[in-house]
Amino acid sequence: MGVIGxxxxxxxxxxxxxxxxxxxxxxxxxDVGTREALRGTARIAFVPFVLTFIARPLNELHxxxxxxxxxxxxxxxxxxxxxxxxxxxxxLLWLHYLSAPDIPEAVTVADYVIGGPGLFLVFVMLVTxxxxxxxxxxxxxxxxxxxxxxYLVWFIFLGCLVDSYGRKSPPYPASDYLPxxxxxxxxxxxxxxxxLFGPNRKWARRAANEGTRGVTNG
Ligand code: HEM
Numbered sequence: 584m585g586v587i588g589x590x591x592x593x594x595x596x597x598x599x600x601x602x603x604x605x606x607x608x609x610x611x612x613x614d615v616g617t618r619e620a621l622r623g624t625a626r627i628a629f630v631p632f633v634l635t636f637i638a639r640p641l642n643e644l645h646x647x648x649x650x651x652x653x654x655x656x657x658x659x660x661x662x663x664x665x666x667x668x669x670x671x672x673x674x675l676l677w678l679h680y681l682s683a684p685d686i687p688e689a690v691t692v693a694d695y696v697i698g699g700p701g702l703f704l705v706f707v708m709l710v711t712x713x714x715x716x717x718x719x720x721x722x723x724x725x726x727x728x729x730x731x732x733x734y735l736v737w738f739i740f741l742g743c744l745v746d747s748y749g750r751k752s753p754p755y756p757a758s759d760y761l762p763x764x765x766x767x768x769x770x771x772x773x774x775x776x777x778x779l780f781g782p783n784r785k786w787a788r789r790a791a792n793e794g795t796r797g798v799t800n801g
Contacts, residue, residue, distance in 0.1 A: 587656070589659075591656075591659055591660070591663055592659055592662055592663055592666070595631075595662075595663040595666045595667060596666050596669075596670075598627070599624055599627055599628075599666070599667045599669075599670045600670060602620075602623055602624065602627055603620045603623065603624055603670050603673075603674060606619050606620040606623045607619075607620050612677075613681065614678070614681055614682070614687070614688070614689070617674055617677055617678045617681065618678070618689050620674050621671060621674050621675070621678070621689075622759075624667060624668075624670045624671045624674060625671055625740075625743070626763070627667050628664055628667035628668050628671065629740065629763060629766075631660045631661070631663040631664040631667065632664045632736060632737075632740070633766055633767070633770050634653055634657075634660045635657050635660040635661040635664055635733070636733055636737060636770050636774070637653070637770050637773045637774070638650070638653040638654045638656075638657035638660065639654055639657065639777070640773045640774045640776065640777030640778070640781060641653065641654075641773050641777075642654040643777045643781035643782055643783055644773065644776055644777050644780065644781050658712055661708065661709075661712060661729075662709065662712050664705070665705050665706065665708060665709030665712070666709070668702065668705045669706075669709075671702070672702060675690075678690070691746075693742065693746070697738075697739055697742065698739055698743070700735070701735050701736055701739040704728075704731070704732040704735060704736070705732065705736060707728060707732070708728065708729055708732045711725060711728065711729075737767060737770070737771065740763075740767055741764065741767050741768075744760050744763050744764050744767070745760075745764060747760065748760040748761075748764075
């Protein structure tokens with residue numbers, strides 16, 4: 584991890600905590616303020632998540648200084664995302680504490696069934712990003728866990744934002760949702776683009792291999 588990466592990681596926790604504290608001081612530390620803080624921390628986490636999600640495919644499709652930096656620092660960005668989500672988790676605990684013994688009104692079944700495993704996977708990804716743990720895990724397993732986790736989190740972000748946008752009453756402005764949804768779809772476009780047209784596209788390699796085999800065999 585380079586110097587910038589180290590500063591980024593070190594700044595993530597205080598920045599997210601400060602943002603959460605500022606939102607709570609504006610809206611109160613009750614149900615309303617905690618939900619606002621949950622919305623804010625999710626949006627902060629969104630930034631390092633999307634950068635991690637597009638780092639490799641963007642660098643494959645269109646290498647520039649920026650994409651090379653993203654690619655080289657994608658692990659660091661992923662750690663920043665995981666740390667931001669820790670504050671989402673902390674606020675969730677607080678929300679449950681506020682409404683105990685009942686389940687908080689703001690939490691849906693989908694939050695538990697899909698968001699719960701998603702959050703768990705984020706922590707697994709965070710822990711397995713530590714150098715020693717990473718080195719101890721079979722690279723295929725490590726890659727599989729992290730790839731699956733990235734796609735699952737992408738899906739959860741999209742689901743949360745689309746669902747909340749349609750459900751909130753009174754509604755929040757569209758600008759709180761649509762730009763984030765557009766960025767998510769564009770990010771998936773970058774990944775698909777790299778899978779179809781990038782230099783490491785798997786289907787092309789497979790086709791080339793089959794072609795070669797066909798030639799030698801026949
Ligand atoms: C990787 C996992 C997760 C992601 C990516 C995620 C993402 C988000 C996003 C984008 C929002 C903002 C929605 C809005 O603006 O209305 C949000 C808010 C929220 N999330 Fe999560 N979340 C995750 C896990 C969870 C879990 C496990 C729970 C509860 C069991 C949860 C409960 C909430 C609640 C209560 C809010 C506030 C909703 C409101 O304002 O009414 N989240 N989350």
